[in-house]
Amino acid sequence: MDVVVVGGGAAGLSAAVVLGRARRSVVVVDAGAPRNAPAAGVHGFLTRDGMSPAELVATGREEVVRYGGEVVSCVATGARRVDGGFAVDLANGDAVLGRRLVVATGLVDELPDVPGLAQRWGRDVVHCPYCHGWEIRDRAIGVLGTGPMAAHSALLFRQWSDDVVLFRGAASELTAEQAEQLAARGITVVEDEVAGLEVHDDRLTGVRLRSGEVVARQALAVTSALRSQADVLRALGLETAPLEIMGHRFGDHAEADPTGATSIPGVWVAGNVTDPLAQVVMAAAAGVKAAAAVNADLIAEETAAAVAELRSRAAVAR
Template identity: 50%
Template sequence: MSAVPRDVACDVGVLGGGAAGLAGAVALARSLRSVVVVDAGQPRNAPADHAHNVLGREGTAPRDLLAAGRREAEGYGVRFLDDRAVLARRDDAGFVVELLGGAVVRARRLLLATGLLDELPDVPGVRESWGRSVLHCPFCHGWEVRGQHVGVLGSRPSALHQALLFRQLTPRVTLFVQDLTVPAETAEQFRALGITVRTGTVRRVGGADGDLRVEVGSEVGSEEVAVHALVVTPFFRARAEVFAQLGGQLAQNAMGEFVPTSTGGATDVPGVWAAGNVADPGAMVAASTGAGVLAGAAINGDLVLADARAAVETARAAR
């Protein structure tokens, strides 16, 4: 890792060293911008064994993918601080970001790529198998469970759509309805497709990965149902404390909360861009990478215009 002073100035501070942050950093560094990436080393997809739908790197372990991206960024002069941003404020030159370890980053522009937190259903055993046999994305993990018995925990309305998506991958889907009403039209679709619907409270999930036991309780007792994998629908909560400190307002949809952005990842806070899951809860690795590149290009374009205006002012003053 490149040595970075405790108080460092740069063109762009990138908060978050995941796919979006690294891609944005590389795009900026290739335009000869000075970039510092602040990364706490806690990628959201760390529990998963492989990253999928990444063209040319299909099936690569998430940490290996990030390590390769970090090496590429360092090759272009990007500097890294293994730390966490805890406080941000605006100053005359741009932004001042204070880190947990005491370092300070002074940046003209900021790229927020801090990702999100998955708020999982409060069911014992779910978190222990999260990212392996407890899943949420059919495009990330569906191929690996094709043809197997897949359970869907129906704790949120989006679980109904999840059941249909996973039915494309396997004929054996069981929806565990919990605090959820299945509309008549959807119930008819389920019957036609052979999706089993079970009512009752899911009390716990146990067993080994790939051989789960879902304990379903009712007024007359409980029963264990064996499934190969269990699909859940988390609430996606953006890691956006810095954005809020700078006056930003989060948006929310059926999936969760996020930083709203316009073209190129620009936010409503001047000088601040966002990319990846912090701005798009549904973005997979490849989409986050693309968003990071676009944000990097947009930030560079903004700085180019700022530099041109400053050059004109300097020239006028000299005359």
């Protein structure tokens, strides 16, 4: 194979389609567990707004195959250098070989330890106002303060509802300026810690505090820690770097140049594994960019080999 793509979400599939259209042999290895699987639909993706994550992946896989690519449904357990490129080891004991490697394995959201929260994730427990704000507009929204971005998050979600409560608890501190901003926007601050969620008829109805009080809420926004799924990269010796936002650490990511090229020659990254804040459309675009860079790199290698062969023939002819 010319290229092995590890990860079959928007970034990986977009990369594979572009490579297939460039007449490259490409295989996508995908574990089939996308980060956004619990969500009803993807948003902010022009012409695909509201499409379910499963449908997006299925459509993308069809496009990869249409251009001659392959899709292997399996977990990639590691990767290693071999003569001519890379071998990606699979959980079933097999391995796939490629001259270049694109890693688009995404990330995992590490959620606050609140009983019942994980079960509502992607439904009425959300993280991104641009992904879910429209769907929870005008509802009673709670914001779970889990760190230094709590006030910022509450002010963001205030754009979609005039009924926003920030559950500050002990995990977040507010400056005098932030407290003033929240008060000016009519955002109530609750000091008690969150103990759990109230759910009736499979709908979030409230947030239960340590005191036993229940604050009626129809949606809850949380900030997760963003942990890159970078085992394949680590197997090659590439460690992730801290992800910092406004001076605060929120997880880790794989560092790369603007095309997705890593410090390991022949290895590119795309999507949330390197840009944890990228929405689906941005991840897809990153896959396109990485694929173009990979193809250009292969062309340079093939051209150099062709020039060497030409010179060799010319030397023999003399």
